[in-house]
Amino acid sequence: MEFPNQEPESSSNKKTVRGKIEIKRIENTTNRQVTFCKRRNGLLKKAYELSVLCEAEVALIVFSSRGRLYEYANNSVRSTIERYKKSCADSSNPGSVTEANAQFYQQEATKLRRQIREIQNLNKHILGEALSSLSFKELKNLEARVEKGITRIRSKKNDMLFAEIELMQKRIAENENSEQQQSSIMQAAVYDQSVPSQSYHRDFIRVNLLEPNH
Structure with missing residues (x-):
């Protein structure tokens, strides 16, 4: 049975399988x-x-x-x-x-x-x-090697010192911020205690007390 609308399979769609090479x-x-x-x-x-x-x-x-x-x-x-x-x-x-x-x-x-x-x-x-x-040449090479090693050691030491200083500055800044916050809280608490809290009825009138003979 033939199908006229069906196109034949192109050779490009076929998968190429690589075979074994004959020895x-x-x-x-x-x-x-x-x-x-x-x-x-x-x-x-x-x-x-x-x-x-x-x-x-x-x-x-x-x-x-x-x-x-x-x-x-x-x-x-x-x-x-x-x-x-x-x-x-x-x-x-x-x-x-x-x-x-x-x-x-x-x-x-x-x-x-x-x-x-x-x-x-x-x-x-x-x-x-x-x-x-x-020999003189060996001593010169040794000197260059030692100087190079000292340079690396100093560079590493400076890096560690700078890192430690930066960490200390960060901690000092954090402590200062914490102290400022605590000081602000303390000042607010003192201010609240210095102001008397009075509540009056709307029909109450404050007057000075009179002397008994008056």
């Missing part, structure tokens, strides 16, 4: 190169995010079909490959893996101790201690 070699050279560039950039970005977010050691090596090399490493590609080879060689020997882990933690502990010593020396230098080991 096989792209025959078209241009499309293959464009896809390579997009996927390569995405892969490099994911490797960078993994190394930063998870603090992982990442090394990525990509060779294009034309032989061009693309690589990324947050440490060093060569050192990561050497670490990988060593890990593969030691995987068959559990004792070697334990020894490697112990060596890694020792290196980390040594690094942390060195950082602690540097921070302690810096604190001593800021306090004006152990300055004999510093």
Whole structure:
């Protein structure tokens, strides 16, 4: 049964559904190169995010079909490959893996101790201690750092003082307003007490009392 008034559905109203890309070699050279560039950039970005977010050691090596090399490493590609080879060689020997882990933690502990010593020396230098080991350039840099820190401290102190003064002035103004209101209330109460309250009948006449003999 036909409906003459019904218009055919236009192709623009049809919803386009993106299908899955078939994983096989792209025959078209241009499309293959464009896809390579997009996927390569995405892969490099994911490797960078993994190394930063998870603090992982990442090394990525990509060779294009034309032989061009693309690589990324947050440490060093060569050192990561050497670490990988060593890990593969030691995987068959559990004792070697334990020894490697112990060596890694020792290196980390040594690094942390060195950082602690540097921070302690810096604190001593800021306090004006152990300055004999510093050169003229180091002393100049230390002086600039201390002056910059003093400037920040004074600025923060002045901000706190101004805030405290403003708060005290606000409290004084509030106390003065409260005292004025109380004084006005007291004056009004005294005035009300000084004025006698008399009520007279409309037929009552005030007269002076006469002497008894009059």
